[in-house]
Amino acid sequence: MAAAAVAREIVVDRDEPRKPSQFARSRVAATTRSPQLPYLMNVAGSSYRTIWPSVDGLAVEIIDQTRLPHAFITARLATLDDAAHAIRAMLVRGAPLIGATAAWGLWLALRADASDAALAHAHTTLLATRPTAVNLRWALDRVRARLAPIPSVSRAAAAHQLAIAICDEDVALNRGIAAAGLPLIQAIASRKEVGERVNILTHCNAGWLATVDVGTATAPIYAAHDAGIPVHVWVDETRPRNQGASLTAWELLNHGVPHTVIADNAGGHLMQRGQVDLVIVGTDRTTATGDVCNKIGTYLKALAAHDNGVPFYAAVPSPSIDWSLRDGLREIPIEERSACEITHLAGRLADGSVATIALTPDGSPAANPAFDVTPARLVTGLISERGVCSASASGLRSLFPDHAGL
Numbered sequence: 001m002a003a004a005a006v007a008r009e010i011v012v013d014r015d016e017p018r019k020p021s022q023f024a025r026s027r028v029a030a031t032t033r034s035p036q037l038p039y040l041m042n043v044a045g046s047s048y049r050t051i052w053p054s055v056d057g058l059a060v061e062i063i064d065q066t067r068l069p070h071a072f073i074t075a076r077l078a079t080l081d082d083a084a085h086a087i088r089a090m091l092v093r094g095a096p097l098i099g100a101t102a103a104w105g106l107w108l109a110l111r112a113d114a115s116d117a118a119l120a121h122a123h124t125t126l127l128a129t130r131p132t133a134v135n136l137r138w139a140l141d142r143v144r145a146r147l148a149p150i151p152s153v154s155r156a157a158a159a160h161q162l163a164i165a166i167c168d169e170d171v172a173l174n175r176g177i178a179a180a181g182l183p184l185i186q187a188i189a190s191r192k193e194v195g196e197r198v199n200i201l202t203h204c205n206a207g208w209l210a211t212v213d214v215g216t217a218t219a220p221i222y223a224a225h226d227a228g229i230p231v232h233v234w235v236d237e238t239r240p241r242n243q244g245a246s247l248t249a250w251e252l253l254n255h256g257v258p259h260t261v262i263a264d265n266a267g268g269h270l271m272q273r274g275q276v277d278l279v280i281v282g283t284d285r286t287t288a289t290g291d292v293c294n295k296i297g298t299y300l301k302a303l304a305a306h307d308n309g310v311p312f313y314a315a316v317p318s319p320s321i322d323w324s325l326r327d328g329l330r331e332i333p334i335e336e337r338s339a340c341e342i343t344h345l346a347g348r349l350a351d352g353s354v355a356t357i358a359l360t361p362d363g364s365p366a367a368n369p370a371f372d373v374t375p376a377r378l379v380t381g382l383i384s385e386r387g388v389c390s391a392s393a394s395g396l397r398s399l400f401p402d403h404a405g406l
């Protein structure tokens with residue numbers, strides 16, 4: 001069994017006042033932050049990324065997302081197995097962050113053994129952790145392609161450099177998505193009375209926790225909020241793992257963005273009553289033709305949005321595009337996760353402890369497909385780091401002519 005990542009931070013209960021000095025113990029190294037840039041993601045007043053090299057240079061640190069929102073804990077990944085476990089058990093999750101963690105995982109592996117065999121083993125091990133988000137393969141292939149031709153003695157240093165670059169690029173891509181998506185929100189705001197809020201619905205967590213920083217679907221929302229546009233976010237709880245209720249709500253709360261958590265089934269009802277102006281979701285894999293694979297339940301939101309004339313956008317950083325695929329329904333592998341995620345639920349008890357409870361009758365089988373595919377015809381547009389395009393082969397080609405031949 002994979003070694004569990006080592007937790008090394010204080011637990012801060014929600015009922016206790018948060019002390020920035022405590023959080024500051026795991027703050028991101030100064031090299032990875034630039035305070036003058038907009039949309040810094042804050043936790044109790046301190047800026048964080050979701051993954052960063054440890055100060056001692058021997059490991060990487062992550063925010064353990066399985067402990068949010070009830071405890072803010074960082075974990076240390078020191079080996080290939082730690083990295084694989086963190087992805088598989090969803091201490092880190094979200095397509096871009098899965099890719100970034102895999103890049104760091106290759107570095108951790110090569111530090112121990114930089115041979116061709118070790119590189120192949122690490123690539124295979126990490127690739128097997130989660131099947132749907134294409135960012136995983138994208139990052140692993142990119143690092144392997146850089147390392148394979150160089151002497152083994154130089155590989156660990158090169159992997160380290162590339163992991164840092166992949167993280168920094170992710171943040172830059174997300175800032176591009178923020179800039180590209182902001183005008184969509186501005187346009188809606190301009191049609192409203194002064195001070196009237198723009199209601200945006202999102203599903204799962206495609207926020208900064210799902211990326212290295214800033215987020216994808218939430219990036220334009222943070223940008224609008226920071227620009228003084230009154231936004232309000234409907235946060236789908238996102239059963240079964242509740243990334244919306246646990247992670248997106250926590251992010252928005254920390255950033256001061258008005259939001260309301262809703263049951264997954266409430267979105268259609270709100271749309272019928274004109275209470276949703278816009279839907280923005282993330283993606284784990286988008287085909288070259290604009291089919292969007294994202295967390296289970298996204299498709300139902302797209303259907304409801306289509307029926308109610310609500311614009312439905314997916315925020316798509318280019319590493320989430322699988323240029324080799326044309327038919328999302330047929331070709332994208334959908335992760336099947338443990339039935340326990342359906343039959344059981346974790347939450348905080350009145351005494352502050354976190355416990356897991358059973359929901360279903362003992363013996364009732366459960367199925368847990370973790371993603372679904374929204375066909376391009378239901379997607380109003382794709383928000384990428386290069387701008388907004390239609391969800392179509394021609395739309396994507398217009399923004400990414402460099403991939404047109406693929």
Ligand code: MRU
Nearest residue numbers: 093094095206210216282283295
């Ligand atoms: O199973 P998860 O939590 O990794 O799923 C996350 C999502 O589906 C996100 O919406 C997607 O990865 C986009 S993240 C920017």
